[in-house]
Amino acid sequence: MKFFIDTANLDQIREANAMGVLDGVTTNPSLMAKEGIKGVENQRQHYVDICNIVDGDVSAEVIATDYENMIREGKELAVLHPNIVVKVPCIEDGIKAIKHFSQLGIRTNCTLVFSVGQALLAAKAGATYVSPFVGRLDDISSDGIELVGKIVDMYSTYSMSTEVLAASIRSTQHIIQCVEVGADVATCPLSAIKGLLKHPLTDSGLATFLADYKKVNG
Secondary structure, eight states, rough: EEEEEEEOOOHHHHHHHHTTTOOEEEHHHHHHHHHTOOOOHHHHHHHHHHTOOOEEEEEEOOOOSSSHHHHHHHHHHHTOTTTTTEEEEEHHHHHHHHHHHHHTTTTTEEEEEHHHOOOOOHHHHHHHHHEEEEHHHHHTTTOOOHHHHHHHHHHHHOOOOEEEEEOOSSSSHHHHHHHHHHEEEEEHHHHHHHHHOOOHHHHHHHHHHHHHHHHHHH
């Protein structure tokens, strides 16, 4: 399973990349706003800055919700860097835009997916990635991981090439669950990725090794 980091913070991206396990980055308008990146030109330069850090796919989201402007924005984003994947919301005009981008060879990430039906339409339109939102479904007492598993099974059954990118990951446990249901990608906060390192037996074992070494070597 590939790891993407879900942030617009350059320091966090550098830290995740330095671990040697980072495969890509996802961003959205909310994450850009959190980092204080204002204005279209500044945001697009920020995408380029991200692409210059990580050698992997970087999802850049269109703001428009109508077909014509999605196409215009998507084309402008796609030429910023070869690693850019155009992120498009799962609405009717978004599905139409994904089909058009697919015909042009522009890679896409269909975002805000909350059902198997939405994932089916995105794949048929030619989306490179589809992003079911795990945490947001959990927030309304639905099972986000179950949805990821159902989409994985559907794509496998019908030999669809769209990759399942589990989004809205809230915890390290979510990552493990995504592995168990066969997600292709999980996009996560840095804290969740680093949480995979933590285990009390690792800590106690290392402490014992160091103590024994000190006894022998002083």
